[in-house]
Amino acid sequence: MLSIKNLEAGYGKVKVLHGINIDVPKGQVITLIGSNGAGKTTTMRAITGMIKPTAGEVTLGGEKIDGYDSHKIARLGLAHSPEGRRVFTTMSVTDNLLLGAFPRFTGSRPKGDIKHDLDKALEMFPRLKERRNQLAGTLSGGEQQMLAMARAVMLNPEIILLDEPSMGLAPILVEEVFKIISNLKSQGVTMLLVEQFAAAALNVADYGYVLENGKIATHGPASKLKDDPAVKAAYLGGAGGH
Amino acid sequence: MMKLKSSIPLLIAIAGLFCLPLVLQNPYYIHLAETILIYTILLFGLDIVVGYVGQVSLGHAALFGIGSYTAGILFFQLGWPIWITIPASIVVTAFFGGILALPALKVVGPYLAMVTLAFGTIAQILINEMTWLTEGPLGIKLTLPELMGAPMNVTEYFWLVAVFCILALIVIDRLVKSQMGRAFEALRDSPIACDCMGVSVYRFKVIAFVISAGFAGLAGCLYAYSEQYISPNTYNNELAVLFLLGIIMGGRKSRLGAAIGAAIIVLLPKLLDDINLFRIVASIIAVVVVIGAAMALSKKVTTPRRVVVPVAGVVGLAVFSFWLNSIADWRLSIFGFMILLVVYYLQNGIVGFAKSFYQSIAGKAKTVRGGDAEVVDDSISFISAVGNQNAGAELLKVDSVLMQFGGLKALNKVDLSIKRGTIHGLIGPNGSGKSTMMNVLTGIYVPTAGNVLYAGESVVGKTSSDIALSGIARTFQNVQLFGEMTAIQNILVGLHHTFKSNMVEIALHLPRYKREEAEAHARAMALLKFVGLDDLANEEARNLPYGKQRLLEIARALALDPELLLLDEPAAGLTAPDIQELLRIIRKIRDNGITFILIEHHMDVVMSVCDTVSVLDFGQKIAEGKPAEVQADEKVIHAYLGA
Numbered sequence: 001m002l003s004i005k006n007l008e009a010g011y012g013k014v015k016v017l018h019g020i021n022i023d024v025p026k027g028q029v030i031t032l033i034g035s036n037g038a039g040k041t042t043t044m045r046a047i048t049g050m051i052k053p054t055a056g057e058v059t060l061g062g063e064k065i066d067g068y069d070s071h072k073i074a075r076l077g078l079a080h081s082p083e084g085r086r087v088f089t090t091m092s093v094t095d096n097l098l099l100g101a102f103p104r105f106t107g108s109r110p111k112g113d114i115k116h117d118l119d120k121a122l123e124m125f126p127r128l129k130e131r132r133n134q135l136a137g138t139l140s141g142g143e144q145q146m147l148a149m150a151r152a153v154m155l156n157p158e159i160i161l162l163d164e165p166s167m168g169l170a171p172i173l174v175e176e177v178f179k180i181i182s183n184l185k186s187q188g189v190t191m192l193l194v195e196q197f198a199a200a201a202l203n204v205a206d207y208g209y210v211l212e213n214g215k216i217a218t219h220g221p222a223s224k225l226k227d228d229p230a231v232k233a234a235y236l237g238g239a240g241g242h
Numbered sequence: 243m244m245k246l247k248s249s250i251p252l253l254i255a256i257a258g259l260f261c262l263p264l265v266l267q268n269p270y271y272i273h274l275a276e277t278i279l280i281y282t283i284l285l286f287g288l289d290i291v292v293g294y295v296g297q298v299s300l301g302h303a304a305l306f307g308i309g310s311y312t313a314g315i316l317f318f319q320l321g322w323p324i325w326i327t328i329p330a331s332i333v334v335t336a337f338f339g340g341i342l343a344l345p346a347l348k349v350v351g352p353y354l355a356m357v358t359l360a361f362g363t364i365a366q367i368l369i370n371e372m373t374w375l376t377e378g379p380l381g382i383k384l385t386l387p388e389l390m391g392a393p394m395n396v397t398e399y400f401w402l403v404a405v406f407c408i409l410a411l412i413v414i415d416r417l418v419k420s421q422m423g424r425a426f427e428a429l430r431d432s433p434i435a436c437d438c439m440g441v442s443v444y445r446f447k448v449i450a451f452v453i454s455a456g457f458a459g460l461a462g463c464l465y466a467y468s469e470q471y472i473s474p475n476t477y478n479n480e481l482a483v484l485f486l487l488g489i490i491m492g493g494r495k496s497r498l499g500a501a502i503g504a505a506i507i508v509l510l511p512k513l514l515d516d517i518n519l520f521r522i523v524a525s526i527i528a529v530v531v532v533i534g535a536a537m538a539l540s541k542k543v544t545t546p547r548r549v550v551v552p553v554a555g556v557v558g559l560a561v562f563s564f565w566l567n568s569i570a571d572w573r574l575s576i577f578g579f580m581i582l583l584v585v586y587y588l589q590n591g592i593v594g595f596a597k598s599f600y601q602s603i604a605g606k607a608k609t610v611r612g613g614d615a616e617v618v619d620d621s622i623s624f625i626s627a628v629g630n631q632n633a634g635a636e637l638l639k640v641d642s643v644l645m646q647f648g649g650l651k652a653l654n655k656v657d658l659s660i661k662r663g664t665i666h667g668l669i670g671p672n673g674s675g676k677s678t679m680m681n682v683l684t685g686i687y688v689p690t691a692g693n694v695l696y697a698g699e700s701v702v703g704k705t706s707s708d709i710a711l712s713g714i715a716r717t718f719q720n721v722q723l724f725g726e727m728t729a730i731q732n733i734l735v736g737l738h739h740t741f742k743s744n745m746v747e748i749a750l751h752l753p754r755y756k757r758e759e760a761e762a763h764a765r766a767m768a769l770l771k772f773v774g775l776d777d778l779a780n781e782e783a784r785n786l787p788y789g790k791q792r793l794l795e796i797a798r799a800l801a802l803d804p805e806l807l808l809l810d811e812p813a814a815g816l817t818a819p820d821i822q823e824l825l826r827i828i829r830k831i832r833d834n835g836i837t838f839i840l841i842e843h844h845m846d847v848v849m850s851v852c853d854t855v856s857v858l859d860f861g862q863k864i865a866e867g868k869p870a871e872v873q874a875d876e877k878v879i880h881a882y883l884g885a
Contacts, residue, residue, distance in 0.1 A: 035817045036789030140673030168814045170671045172884035
């Protein structure tokens, strides 16, 4: 589905990614873990076109998308739930969700039944359904995170990129967010998940990549990575779990 | 030695400046050069407000006029000499700068621009109407000042202006590199964090406007003598826009930028008066841009697509200049077009662009890691030693605090008691009122009812900066660093309270200021080393990875010498090893006797360091006790922890 080959990217003169390869097959959940400054968010930005890669290739469903603008990439079916949520705070929950479907309006009529998808998204996130007319800015942090994910779902995407969905959430909500992720997974949604909370991410994922200093240090099936002593020591040990 | 070497170009420039009238001979050109110097002085001051404090002012033409008229009136009505009119102009204009600052405390951005514009209009009208004082539209005639009994000639006056310009340069340069300049930048990047570092946003905004106006007053005074005639319509809003344009085109936060900006706004209109001169300059610009673009393309620092429009623009302008027969009809259109080109393509101004262009061409790659191997003096005590005496006594008492926003009770009669030397955890679901509590404790919110006693004294109604200075430091849930400033500068803002030196001491680099700066620098490096960021000291805070930004915030808070440290979700976004490091740092700070309030969602962090934990839900305290007790509490499990 999504394939990244020898990707290099950075900011100005500072190079962050030094040639990384990631493959996200259709219907699978792939997780990207690593410490602060390893380049996880930069990878996400390079995929979504928010920064332009300096070398390498990103393909989505066989189409080369590196160099495309973000809105064009979204229209090709790549949804992004960004770090720190970034919901439209002065708009209602429903309007936020409808905006998520905006890239589907390409011709004179939208692709698919948007009304139906809106109902489906609200079913999936009952807390949002209760608050559908509330302004997004008045939602709590956890509800905003759910809104960001629901908004991504509204694109009816080929793949969803989730950047730090559990950040700053109460333990009870972290649990709920991961429940939703596995729920989406069981519906066959393809996902690339970036998460500091590595243990939970590896539990839900099929395959994982470990990013260190802008390079892929190791990768393998999630169940194997979980037992890898090096990964355990660096990312799963002691603190960090709940 | 290094210092001497780097100041050689400056010394050559100064020598050249003084030789200029001897070379130019023509009084018209000397006068033009003099005007550039005077505008440069004004732009130095305007840059404080625009570049450092990040406010827009369209009132500086009026301040310039107030400076001119102070000199003009004292000269005309009282016949006072220049050595009195100069300080008088500075003081009077600085006073009006203080008045202009008052709206800036309430409004920002486009609203402030409108208010300052109104200030300009009012000032101009008043000068025009107060004929008994200002001679109104007739204007005031002046003569060049006297020097030892005889009037100065044009060259001598030029030298006088040059001396003041160099003095202004030195004073401004030293000011912006001192704790004052850092305070200005801090309040631009994050007013809220600035207040919580004990640097009063209110006070320093006013100071910035006052200093800025002082320079406008000096420039205005020199201008009055230079023109030998002043009238109200000189100081109109068009001039105010021109000044702002000078800063934007030259490049903000740069003395060279101010000088270039001044030269552009003085010379460009003159240039467009003469078709031949315009042809020459347009050709030179086209050649420079084409060569620059070719170099950039060959070094692969840009793409053909990005340079095509500016190159076509400047080449087109050069061709157009030769096609033109007369420039008179086209003057304003060309002026507008050139401004558009500069503002659109050189958003950091000419100096900012030249800097980054030079860096990319010369291949001076910036690396995030490494670089400065500054030796850190380990003997410095960088954490305030509160000591363990009185441990266990009550340091902070929150007494039935109610915080109401409209109908919503974000905090509903919450009591807390924080014991000295302990780590007090504050947990609860998102939106339960934890961050609101932090904001009440640090004076950002004033509670609707109830009281907060810190070391026996009520903090309710005190400003954030006063509370910070009394010993309560904090970090923020969504990191509030001063983004454009380097890591070490961020810490130095936290150390602002250690500076006692005033403006005069800074301008003259007197021993006390130099000692304070050196001590603060050494302590800032020690603090950076403590959180493991000493090798990133000169990196801009906004370029640091998220986790390092959180550590930098803690180090900055420690710089305040706090007794009570409030940490708002310090572990959010950190990986397991980072969290271990954070715990080590927290314990080490606690061992110095500092008391903590810790908001955190990572339960293992809360469980491993907290002595007491309070749980909030919907603005009410639902549980309190030792970590293990709270963890087993049914209500807490239901509301927060989950099964």
